[in-house]
Amino acid sequence: MLQCIFILSDSGEVMLEKQWMGKRVDRSICTWFWTQARSSNYDEHSVPSVLASPTYYLMNIVRDGITFLACTESEMPPLLGIEFLCRVADVLADYLGGINEDLIKDNFVIVYEVLDEMMDGGFPSTTEPNVLKELIAPPNLVSRVLSVVTGASSSLNNTLPLAMGSKVPWRGDGIKHSNNEIYFDLVEEMDAVLNRDGFLIKGEVYGEIHANCRLSGMPEVSLSFSNPAILNDISFHPCVRYKVWESNRVLSFLPPDGAFKLTSYRVKGLKSTPVYVRPQLTFSEGICHVNVMLGIRNDPGKPVDSIVVQLPWPSTITSVDLTANHGTVTQNHGTKVSTWSVGRIPRDKSPCLTGTLKLQPGLTKLPHYPTLLVGFKIMGATLSGLKVDKMDLQGESYRPHKGFRAVTRAGNYEIRT
Amino acid sequence: MFPQLASTADTLTKVSSLVSGVGTDAHIYDDPEDGNIPTLLASKYDAEKAQGMKRLIALMSQGQDVSNFFPQVVKNVASQSLEVKKLVYIYLVHYAEQRPDEALLSINTFQRDLSDINPLVRAWALRSMSGIRVRVVVPLVVIAVSKCARDPSPYVRRSAANAILKLTALDHELQRDRLEELAFLLLSDSSAAVVGAAAAAFMAVCPEHLSLLGPRFRKLCELLSDVEEWGQVVLMDILIRYVVARYGLPSNSAALTNSWSQWTPKHVNLNSASSLDKDDISHQTFIVTGKGADEDRETIATQTLLHTKYHNAYGSNSRGKAVADSYQSASSEEAYEDNRDVRSLLQCTLPLLSSRNSGVVVAASAIHWMLAAKQEIKIIIKPLLFLLRSSPDSQYVVLSNIAMLVEAMPDLFENQYEDLFIRASDADHVRALKLDILVSIATESSISAILQEFQAYVRDPNREFAAQTVNAIGRCALRLTSITSDCMKGLLMLATNHQNNLHVMDETNREENLSDRYKVLQKSSKPNAKKGEIEDKYSKEAMVVTEAVLAISAIIQKDPVGQEKEFAWLIHKMDLIRVPAARAVVIWMVGEHSSVGTHVPGMVPVVLRYLAASFTRESDETKLQILNTTAKVALRSQATTDKQLLQTVLLVLEYVLNLGIHDSNYDIRDRACMLRRLLICLPRHISDVDRMDYALSLTESTNGSVDLIGKMSIDKGKKTLPEPMDTHLDGDPYYHDVSTYSFCSCTGKGECSNVLTELAKSILLFPKPVPVLPTLSAVSSRFLLGSMSHIVQHTAPGYRPLPDLRSIPEGGSSPNMSIMDTLQFKSASRQNDKFAEDSQSTSNDVEEENSIRSYSAESGDEENNYRDEEYSDGSSYRSRSEASSEDEPQSIKPARRKNFSGQSGLNSAVTLEIETVHIASKYEKSSSKLGALISLSDSEMGISETLAQEELSKNMNNTSLSVSGLTSKVDLESWLQSSSSNPPVSESNLDERHEVPSGYQMLSVKADNIEPKKYKLLDFTNGAGLEVEYYFSRTTSIYSQSMACVRLLFHNRSSETLLGVTVMALDSPDSVLEPSTSNLKASSL
Secondary structure (H helix, E strand, O other): OOOEEEEEOOOOOEEEEEEOOOOOOOOHHHHHHHHHHHOOOOHHHOOOOEEEOOOOEEEEEEEOOEEEEEEEOOOOOHHHHHHHHHHHHHHHHHHHOOOOHHHHHHOHHHHHHHHHHHEEOOEEOOOOHHHHHHHEOOOOHHHHHHHHHHOOOOOEOOOOOHHHHOOOOOOOOOOOOOOOEEEEEEEEEEEEEEOOOOOEEEEEEEEEEEEEEEOOOOOEEEEEEOOHHHOOEEEEOOOEOHHHHHHHOEEEEOOOOEEEEEEEEEEOOOOOOOEEEEEEEEEEOOEEEEEEEEEEOOOOOOOEEEEEEEEEOOOOEEEEEEEEOOOEEEEEOOOOEEEEEEEOOOOOOOOEEEEEEEEOOOOOOOOOOOEEEEEEEEEOOOOOOOOEEEEEEEOOOOOOEEEEEEEEEEEEEEEEO | OOHHHHHHOOOOOHHHHHHHOOOOOHHHHHOOOOOOHHHHHHOOOHHHHHHHHHHHHHHHHOOOOOHHHHHHHHHHHHOOOHHHHHHHHHHHHHHOOOOHHHHHOOHHHHHHHOOOOOHHHHHHHHHHHHHOOOHHHHHHHHHHHHHHOOOOOHHHHHHHHHHHHHHHHHOOOOOHHHHHHHHHHHHOOOOHHHHHHHHHHHHHHOOOOHHHHHHHHHHHHHHOOOOOHHHHHHHHHHHHHHHHHHHOOEOOEHHHHHOHHHOHHHHHHHHHHHHHOOOOHHHHHOOOOOOOHHHHHHHHHHHHHHOOOEOOOOOOOOOOHHHHHHHHHHHHHHHHHHHHHHHHHHHHHOHHHHEOOHHHHHHHHHHHHHHOEHHHHHHHHHHHHHHHHHOHHHHHHHHHHHHHHHHHOHHHHOOOHHHHOOOOOOOHHHHHHHHHHHHHHOOOOOHHHHHHHHHHHHOOOOHHHHHHHHHHHHHHHHHOHHHHHHHHHHHHHHHHHOHHHHHHHHHHHHHHHOOHHHHHHHHHHOOOHHHHHHHHHHHHHHHHHHHHHHHHHHHHHHOOOOOHHHHHHHHHOHHHOOOHHHHHHHHHHHHHOOOOOOOHHHHHHHHHHHHHHHHHHOOHHHHHHHHHHHHHHHHHHOOOOOHHHHHHHHHHHHHHHHHHHOOOOHHHHHHHHHHHHHOOOOOHHHHOOOHHHHHHHHHHHHHHHHHHHOOOOHHHHHHHOHHHHHHHHHOOHHHHHHHHHHHHHHHHOOHHHHHHHHHHHHHHOOOOOOOOOOOOOOOOOOOOOOOHHHHHOOOOOOOOOOOOOOOOOOOOOOOHHHHHHHHHHHHHHHHHHHHHHHHOOOOOOHHHHHHHHHHHHHHHHHHHHHHHHHOHHHHHHHHHHHHHHHHOOOOHHHHHHHHHHHHOOOOOOOOOEEOOOOOOHHHHHOHHHHHHOEEOOOOOOOHHHHHHHHHHHHHHOOOOOOHHHHHHHHHHHHHOOOOOOOOOOOOOHHHHHHHHHHHHHHHHHHOOOOOOOOEEEEOOOOOOOEEEEEEEOOOOOOOOOOOOOEEEEEEEOOOOOEEEEEEOOOOOOOOOOEEEEEEEOOOOO
16 A cells, blocks of 8 residues: 655655655655656656656656655555545645645645545545545635634644545535535547548547535435437446436436536547648758648637647757747747647638748758647537536425536647648 | 635745735745744644644655654643644654654553544544554554444544554554454444445455455445445455455456466465375365466366356366366356356446546456456446546556556457557657557558558657557568558668658768767767767667668568568668668578579679678678678578579678678677688688689679669779788788688588588578567566556565465355464464563563563453454354364464465565574584574465475485475474474474464564565676575574574576575584575566
8 A cells, every 4th residue: 555645846856745654765765756757768757657666666646747656665556546646636736726836835734634634554545525625624815814813723623524424425414505506517628630631530529527516415416418328438426326327328416515526428439620720831942831720610609719739840940930920929949849829710810820940951851740739728618519408406305506517628639740 | 715826925025925825834834943843832822832833844844854853742742722633643653653762652642532522533543543653552552443443433443444554564463363353343344434444454464364255245245336436446356356266267257268377376386285285184275286387277278168157276187186076066056156246246346437536447347357258348448448538647557457458358459449549648658558559459450540540650750659650560560461561661661761861860970880989988978969969869760760670571581482572672772771770680681581582582692792892881780790691691502503603602701701800899700700610611612713813703793783783982892802802811810710720621521511511501591480579568467457566567565466266165155264264373373472472581672572462462352252242153163163273283284374475475586584694503413404494484485486495395304304394393493492403393282382383473574564674695687696685584593692583585586597506604614504505496576
């Protein structure tokens, strides 16, 4: 089981360590890890998530530049460690409103308390965010001001969370809200790979349904879709009843209190993309002429926002000179990535990026070609076409407020040249 | 809430940080020593105490050692404020191990807190108390755990389960029986929240007592979906182990037919176990296997055919038909029951396949993989592939598990290739895995899509990745014959077409390439960024070309005749390939396939002449291959009738060998000399040739080649010629040497040269197997799905293979056998405790020890009472089994212990333990005693060890002691103070009592999870694969004055068997600790 966890800043500094069991793990392991992470074997800080150091097995994840590193000396399911680290990162992001070096240092006491509660004896214990929040109050301005005024700064609750006593580990008995409400967010990510001819090789949508539930008592919620057949893969929060889904294709669950991720799903075999990007590279005498056209192909019905195109040039290019008729172009000279921020596509003109690249002397054309990455955001539309049919509530007499939102983003949206 | 504000706090001025950081602990982390910590800690206000504690913890997290505040902190443990309490706990647990004495001061408060009305306080107290890693308090903690295990609050009960984990990590053997009891109690808990943690505790304490689960099995299956996800992972592991141990694996299980190695080492364990207790009937449970892994496979293979549904044990040889028959008869009536348990497990894990937690999905997949019928396994495909998208952080681990499944069953994922296409965001190690999997699952129908994708990858700016893709294309071409020609075309283009840019790089790097050493020096001394970049680029580009040529060579070798046209084309374009490694491969191919087909033989002489002419400008690698190739062609052309050809070839050979002999590189000189001697019979023909003719023809031939290939200026060709000719005429030592030899061989006539020619032929021209293109990531299915060992590809400490198939008795649900085991174990450990007490009675800290012992005795009693209450049925078993354990013949016990240690083994390294360094001389005189000084203990037994053990026993003991006799006697003697030279194994009760604990003590050290500090005696790089480590064990030696006991650990890290390992003591010249030699077979490490 896990022996300890280190939280490393983006410069490799150990910000926090929490030991759980066994011999104390010395900090020097972090130095070893950091040299591995920075070594040339793995470019761009992408070490394998599981590493065997001479003394320990290390599992790591990176979130917003912050490395979460866990060590163990003996056999354990590595995914247990990795998933736990992900959970720690999620919980901390939830508590602190994001993850960065300052936030963690500013709230180190909370982080310690949370870590102490999340794992005991090397085995994860309380990891449900809403239960944790009952144990340890998240820092917020009100409590901070209060603590300054009154001098009492405890973030710890001195009563056991309700869920601990109940039969359902994620929901306690006797929860009361004055306004009964439940909101669902459909967040979809479009993954697409287009080849150099503009032909869609792979198009699929990965989606998650986030719920924010503030309902009293023990409500039985069921959520049904008008077209559940399009879902290829699906995974659930533990509260979802698998059997009901298998037989009726209805999500039936007893929701945890607060925000949680209800399901994630995937819809495969999409035939169209909302945005087209057409790059053209022509060569003459050691100079590469770039021309990238961009536009809406199949109108999703809602405006496509915050369009960004990333152009990572190969290292054989010595200089880049690009201009756009709409939006801004920025260069990162270290990584040779050009970023074209388009924003929303204007009505009157079609955005176009033009310019030249200078190749290394001696080259007549690019030996290999970059893959463009596209980002965008569409509010209020699901590209998968998934539609929520209705939401029912049983077991309680009140009528809750309910709401649905949808947003689609670009996931791995790649255009090969 | 206001991340924007909070995040900028650091960069803004102090004023603004005051505003945004109101109430946060930012200032504390940044400036922890601001303020007098001792004063704060001694304050009577909780807020100030908390302030002080926060500062301490800030210092702690910055890596400073603040353990000197321990006394002040301990005082605050009694604080009523929850926050102070929590902070103190965090601090205490962190430093208690360093300050054990002061930590004891806090115990009273903890014990008081354990009775608090607030379950939170109770749980925290237990959590912190068990986190204090001080041995002395262990008995107290165990009492606290047993109290909390019956607490009304599930939160506290879960803390109790976690406390067991911590205690086990501290010392695996301390109060073990008690902890086993508690773990099992918690596993029977009604709350799902507790069961998860209890499962982890159970696995830590007594993973070998799977049979205890029998009555609980169904209930646990049903609870599975309610248990929190972390518990699910561990619980599934327990359940699958139980099913395997109870029912074995289904005959049509995919895991069974494919990945043997998962358990083959284990069988052999049983081998030795069974040889130890031939007479023990009750050991029938441990099914005996044959002489080795191979036989096992056969057995399984035949049995798979024989039995329809479930395959019966690994039986039918050695231990005989009787066992197998008994199972056979049992299997028919048990099939139903069997099905129900297995089916309920499969049913209950089905929902978990759609868990949000990747660990759960993989664990559930592992169960289906092993237990489900082949046609039903398909349900695990989609969930696993979905994980690649839904949990990106787990991608690497999930992929390597998929790779293992694919290796065993390639058709499982054959239609899902699109999911494994590489994304731009994938890291290198993920890409390599994906490529490997794609190659394995490619079929005739999917290959075109996959190849198209590969073509895109080859254009990727990441050239290492492109090279890997080329390797993958090559492997696809080798696997699927229908696409070979298409792939071949693509590869040929790649190999030759890259020159556009390579050419440039080539010229800039050519000069540096002249001398490798020079280049290296330059690189290390002057890290010229620009040049380094180019060189890097160059080498990466070269990788692509080399991979392409390697793939081509593999394809050509597989079918030289069919690929002749492509080969000929490649030879034509040879000059486009400038990368030395790739060029060497092409030249090697010329030598290998010089006589194949119709076009190639005609080209070969021309090529050879060309190569000879350009020899001096080639790189070392290619020079070697030119020498080889010329020699090969010369040998082959001996048989031809074409005088012209023969003469050309011989001339070239002579020329090239001469050049080689004078090369600056010693490798090339050596190679040339060797070939000259080897081909001694060939130059004879040339001796007739006029010197002038020779030179002329050589010039001609060179010029001819120049004309033909048209790549070289005539001037250059001429320039190269005179030099070697001069040296030749000067009469250099090499040449004279050779000519004398050739003279000898001429006079010897026949035999010698014939033999040499034959020798040369068999050395140079033997048929080479088709090379296997290496996979990009080493994946083998030696380990269980989802285990750490699988990811790191070596046996991690604590890794347990599946239990032996059907090692839990068939009859009934009452686990008679295992309770006996348990109890014997317990009685042993109790005796052990007593014995330890006796033996250490002289030591100083015995008082402390004594207190523990007495405690353990107490708790033991308590537990007995408790057990009598709880298991009224169990008590009868207990008394019976205790009686039987008393009566059991001595020889059984070591065997039992073996079994335990095998299951709780830490690693698979062969471990010999040699006790004592200083030995009284009297012990060294009789040879039978010498053996007795060596005690064997095994962390995990494998074939190697069994062999080594037998070997040892033979060598050490001339007397015909069986291995079991040896072990027991050794233990006995090393522990008995008696120095009598004739120690017959006495059967008296006293002796028996002493014998058990001693053996157990040996085991206890090995099974320990805490690694003692090891010192390296011999590194395996120096020791030819043998690694020797030593450490001071906690046991006292009775043979030395200093009572120090040293253990030597031998690891065989090489792939070969080590013979004749001898250990000698240097300080006393006549004392050889172990006069015997032992053979260490290659271990699996």
